[in-house]
Amino acid sequence: MNITKEQIDELNAVVKVAITKEDYQDRVDGILKDYRKSANIPGFRKGHVPMGLIKKQYGKAVLVDEVNKLLQDNLNKYLTEEKLDVLGNPLPKQQDNFDWDKEELSFEFELGLAPSFEVPLETKDPITQYKIIADKEMVDEQVKRIQKQYGKLVNQEEVDKNFEVTGTFKNEAEEIDNKTTLELDKIKSKKAIDSLLGKKVGDTVSLKSKGLFKEDYLLSSVFGISQDKAKDLDIEADFTIEEINKRELATLDQELFDKLFGKDEVKSEDELKEKIKEDSEKQFEQQADQKLLNDITEYFIDNTSFELPTGFLTKWIQMTGEEQLTEQQANEEYEKSEKGLRYQLIEGKIIKENDLQIQLEELKEFAKGFIKSQMAQFGQLNPQEEELENIANRVLSNQDEVKRLSEQLMSQKLLDLYKEKVNLKTKQITYEDFVKEVYG
Template sequence: MNITRENIDALNAVVTVNIEKDDYSDKVTEILTDYKKTANIPGFRKGHVPMGLVKKQYGKAVLVDEVNKLLQENLNKYLVEEKLDILGNPLPRMQEEFDWDAETFSFEFELGLAPEFTVDLKENEITQYDIVADDKMIDGQIENIRKQYGKLISQDEVTEDSEVTGVFTNEEKEIEENATFSLDKIKGKRNLNKFVGAKVGDTLTLKTKSLFNDDHDLMNFLKVAHDDVHDLDIEVSFKINEANTRELAELNQELFDKLFGEGNVTTVDEVKAKIKEDAERQFVQQSDQRLLNDVTEGLIENTKFDLPADFLKKWIQSAGEQELTPEQAEEEYTKSEKGLRYQLIQDRLVKDNEVQVQFEDLKEFSKQMIRAQMAQFGQMNPSDQELEDIAARILSNQEEVRRLTDQLLSQKLLELFKEKANLKKKEVTYENFVKEVYGDSE
């Protein structure tokens, strides 16, 4: 057997595999001899079928099967030995006049080669946000807590500080949903004025467009799909069944104990410090996610290299269960190109910086996640054996292993970016972070 490679250019190559009779003949003869022993052909006793008849009936199929096995086995071995970094899979070149009656066979495969490039984490400056909880946010949280634990006082008439409960209806859209909300969620004076002064039992007619400050409230209260809610512009009725105001709970030791456990917090200043600490711990996750996104986008944008686009489009055409048209393959390639570029960049970062996900790392990572999930359900101190047993069950599932590996790899890359990327730290309040990053409030 002889395998040769012709490099068309830096990103494309053709591998030719030549298979001689000596490569497959012994194996084909061995298989046919076994067939002869067991063949059940009318007119012949079992084990006494002439070899010529066995070859005529089974020879071609055995030959094709054996040659294909040799082809795949040796092509894969060649790619590994030559350390060829290929994209997709080798694509066989069609041969119109291929002859299985010949004794030697030649097969050609097109290869798409991964590009050579370097990744410079220092090239572009990226903002790393340090999100702090300011006094405005902390005071707002305290007021929300006081409302939550406060006393509910029934009203006959709606006021600006009311919390109303009622039913939204719209016959055409088949909407009939109960909802409870405070009037600070209502957007604009015109809408607010429809509520203020209304009495329990009244029915208001409202336009859904710009009804709430946050469209997600509209989605939750009317049970409308996320994709539909932003453009929803219909008329709804809202019948007021209840109007209540809340007498704020006192900031006393009884409330502190409910919030943080008996005796753990004893002053308002300690409450504020605890709220600040908890909020900023959560902000780290958002800041880290934004950093990961920004570095990723920057690397994709600024790490320049070519791809074997024509090869990849041909490969996409035939890679799925159903063959795509050239137009469909072009569309799929356009959709996946950005992801492919980042995958190559990520692979380069992992290799250059020796980033590894070992099984022990994965097990410890899964145990941390399990511990956090159990804490949410009040199980604060699971035993090591419990964690070991649950982690073992999770890691026996290959799909879970793949998912956790991706998460842990992202975490390790984030640590790499914090260490080596060109970062500019910026302290912001959460409100300003949302405005700066998303352009508006959530």
Template structure:
């Protein structure tokens, strides 16, 4: 056997494996001998079939199978010995003139190499790490939401701002006869919403569907129309008011505080706001961390320059899945996945360069913390170590869970590394300002 490599360029190579008869003949003869012992061919007793007949019937198929085994083993060993970092898998070069009857046969494989590049986190610039605070408006809104949630519903005869309405949307031409319940703030078009103010149970209010909601898809829910019908829909619909209700907010007293947080933990409006602020800012911190992680990731993908063996990867994508793709489909798939591949390579460099590793203790600790949080949500605030450890052991018996948790642990390690090494300005903002910074809304 002889293996040689021709580097086409820095990212592509052709590996040629030349096999001699001695590289595969012994295994082929062994398999054919076993076939001869068990072959059931009319006119011959089992075990007495002539080897020439066995070779004629099975020889080529067995030889091809054994060639594939030798090639796979040899190619894998060669790549390990040469310490080649490849992308995808080796692609066999199709030969029209391949003659399996020859004793000495040559095979070629295309390789696509991982590019060589460096990642310097200190060069990531112009990023902001947000500290999101719960401002007074948010706290007041949350207090009102809680009071309404635990408040008393009262029946009304006339519609006022903030009321809830039940009734039926009607349009005979479009076949609309759809019961619905909503509050007036569901409408984006405030002019249409204002038509309901002062109306009474039994009245009919006509509204136009164009721009009624912030998203036309909501018309599917309220009018029970198909997806294709709601885009740009511009018709008048009647709404027959059948019920008007308002919520009388609950009193801020010890009974409500006890329902929310347990007896004696909150005793005043100030305490309630402090608890809301603490809980909200914990959630905001997680969202701000995720944004920072995403921003660093996007910056690294954008600013870390390296080439990929794109032609090779597109060819590999055509054959990598359960179903073969056309060249056009592979091109589309490559376009969708290129940034993901680039970040996988960047992430690998960061992990290796900074010695980030996941130990089994990391997984156990992370899983235990996650389980304690979940148990707390269901009122189990002080579980025993034994109970938690038993659940951890069961979770970590599942390989899919181990994979999912490992990704989360590594994401946490990456975030901590970015916070340490990426230069970013810190900015304190309200949640509303944070949403605008994140989504431009």
């Protein structure tokens, strides 16, 4: 077997493979002998079918199959040994009326080659790294939310401001029949509030859906309908009152602090606010980090210039899908995927040049951290190491989970590298202003 490469240009090459009978004949003959032993052909005893008949019936199919296996194995080996960085997979060049009976079989494969480029990590322009702070207003709101959540409901005779009213919404035309609880401090419509004030259990009031709440998303839950249906809904619905309650706020005392954070972890209202601020900013850090990673990714894509073997990649997309695409469809698919491909190449180069690797033990520790945070959400704050180890082993036995966690860990490694190398400028900002600035 002889394999040679013809370089077309920096991004395209053709590999030529010449195969002679000596390369495949022994393998073909061995398979045909096995076929002869088991062949069941009318008129012949099993194992006594003439080899000429076996070759006539199965020879060409076996030859094609074995040659294709040889091609695949040796072509992959050649690409590895020659350290050719290819995009996609080699594409066989079409050969009409191919003669499988020739003494030497010749095949050609088109290659798309990865471009050569540099990615300087010290960016020319500084990239904003947000530090999101929990301001006094946010902390005070969270304290009030905790007090409401852990407070108690006291039954009342008639509706007053800031009460909670449980009842059933009905509108026959829209098929609405849903029991819910209204918090008066979340209602925006003054007319609706005036309609409810002073009402008693058993009373029914008619409320307009449009502009009912300060937050539009609440409408779907109180009516028991989808967000899509609630979006432009403009109706009147009857609300029959079944229960009226006043929520008394929980006292900020040691019993509440211990319930929230464990015994003596927090001992005063000031410490509670500091803890809320600390925990909130830790959560905000994840959002800020994701924003930073996205911005650096976009910067590298926009500022790293290199050519791609567009013609080859378009043809590869056209030929290798589940269904063969038209040229126009392949061009459209390439345009959609080009940006992602560019970043894959950029990211791969950064990972290789900075020797970013993932070891099994650090992946397991990363998985344990993820599991621990999940358990904390359900109140399991101090799981045993043995329990974490067992869960992590189960998680890492699933290849899909291994892939997902590996990608997350590599993103964290890249982010750590970027924080060290990239030209950053820090901007301190409240969460509300961050949302406005980033998401509009």
